[in-house]
Amino acid sequence: MKTTPATAPSETLAGFAALLREHGLSVGIAEQQAMLSAALTLGAVSEQRLQAAWRAIACHNAREWRLWPDLFGRYWHAHRMKGGVRVSGQTRPSRDLRQAVQQMHEQLDSAQQPPNQGKPAPQTASDAPGASQQDQEASATPRAQGGASRTEPLQQRDGQMWLPQELGALQRLARQITARLRPLPTRRWRSAQPGHRLDLRKTLRSSVAWGGEPMAPAWQIKRTEPPRLFILADVSRSMESHAPLFLRIARAFAVEAQARVFVFHTRLAEVTPLMQRDSSAVQEKVNAVTAGFGAGTRIASSLNEFARVHARAQLNRGARVWVMSDGFDTDEPEHLATALAALRAHGARITWFHPTREVPAAAALRGARAHIDRFIPLASVADLAAARLVLH
Template sequence: MNHTPAFAPTETLAGFAALLRDHGLTVGVAEQRAILQAALALGALNGARLNAAWRAIACHSAREWKLWPDLFDRYWHPERVRGTVRVSGQTRPSRDLRQSVQQMREQMDAAQQAPTPARSAPQTAADAPQAGAGDSEAGSPRAMGGASRSAPQLEALHQRDGQMWLPQELGTLQRLARQITAQLRPLPTRRWRGVHRGQRLDLRQTLRRSVAWGGEPLAPAWQVRREEPPRLFILADVSRSMEAHAALFLRVARAFAMEAQARVFVFHTRLAEVTPLMQRDSATVQEKINAVTAGFGAGTRIAASLQDFARTHARAQLRRGARVWVMSDGFDTDAPEQLAEALQALRGRGARITWFHPTRGVPAAAAVQGARTHIHRFVPLASLADLVAAKPLLH
């Protein structure tokens, strides 16, 4: 099977790491990075040594050590395993171990020798080239939620919607979230804090200091108004229509939960908070995120979820300057006018609403069109390149 050399090997290793996690092995970001480095260091012809190195990296107990041979053969040598043949409608990249490692080495050599190509403008899912006469829209890679393999590959982070992320990609996303968090405008409060030079004289502290100088105010104390970062709330749509994009949305939400202490919610027909999961840094986070995006069934009640969010979950924290980021395609099974009423209630509490959508154009759903006056800004988000492009607007 032919596949793009610049993309398939790392995807294949990511699939192997996912299989290990599915069977209880704690293969997190550090282990996945070590597996990749071992593959590049040992080369394509040292299959036995590579097997031993990966086994030492991934196995942390006697049970995992005994389980390893079966998992390794099941993924890399399925012809050795009997009774596990599965038929799927999608083709998979080659799982030949030597070929994958050799391609990764060729990638790194080519990256060092080839000149840096001019970076194209950020694209979203709506920018995919239209299928030709012989292509079926339902069977196209884009229709199945994946990037086209026939187009030239740019950086994997900016072009693919895969659920498995490599360590360097997660680091890039985390740095971007940190930069956007730093530019969020702080909100002044009624409280003051002491500084070396400030706007207002702290009379009480100045009088206390003057005792040491015989009552003379020779060491004045100053104050400035205390500022607090705005509260950030992220509501991600994980309904069936958003299955291809929910993994990206939750990865972005987790980055802001770590950097901006954002509260994260998911919704389909009901709303649920997942902030503790997003703020947990463990080897099973990726597996749990994949489970969240597995599809909770048909139907999306955006308006009801927003009402539940405002009345119950964030009632005490919604105030002037709060940011509410809604990540959805806008298709709502509630009555169209209910979404406008829910967003108007949020704005009445002082929240600024930003709507992230997976298409280049503003969602055409009737509910969103009727509530546009209550939404501060629409932002396309189908890849990390879109988030980079929106960085100057998120303040």
């Protein structure tokens, strides 16, 4: 059977390595190369020997050693796992370890060809000029078909192979951007030396030790507070390929800036507790959240619910609202401008992050541009790093 690039054994092994990383195992490029060499050396004669070799390469402590049997079976023998029923118009090619190893040998013996030959470069829905909203949502990802995904939501890892050093770099970037957010002055004062105003009460108390002489005056300065940050990520079908990146970025700011994170499609849901949780299974749960969504997008309705229900008491002057979406809305076009105007009325500053190079040309977004402070392209972490100087 001819192996297509989408089911190439090397990509299958990379998917297995991604699953291991998401559960806390340190499997990088060196470990993947060692696992590939072991597969080519041992062959597919004994799966037990190959699994033992891979286990010794990937596992570094007792916890990882205990996790291994379940992760290996979940990936290579998913048909034996209980509790999963999937309805779809197409079936996903099964992962067979023996067949994958045999194909590795065949690829090694055959003439070497570029792995991506003939494969079109990925592009987002809005990159195609003149495409309608329905066409863009249908072509944004090959995984969407008739309302059901062709692959398991917790097994599809495209764009989610994050190494520990990459996550650390993203966390540091979020910390730098958070430090640049202008603090908001309040009416309260706090003690500081030197200061701008004399703290008469503390000065009089300290003067007792000096016989009533104010020899050690106490001073105060204005107390400032960091602005409240709210992140609303679009996880509708047209944003399926970008939602993992948006949620990874949102999680970094939920940790560093105590941001409140929401996801929306036709409804709104807060996922802040999930984002702030430090667990090896967080990405699995994030994927489950996004997989449960889909269909169309009601941005205006979601923003209204956010302002009236979830953030009514916290939306004040200087609050930052970051919307991550392509701007395609199934609500009436004029409703988005009304919803954004209501947010601005509370004093919030709105930044719109879009996954395309140009500002999306959606009708709803064109009529609401006057209420948005800044548009920022966000298709990669590099885009976020480039925008850190304007996020303040």
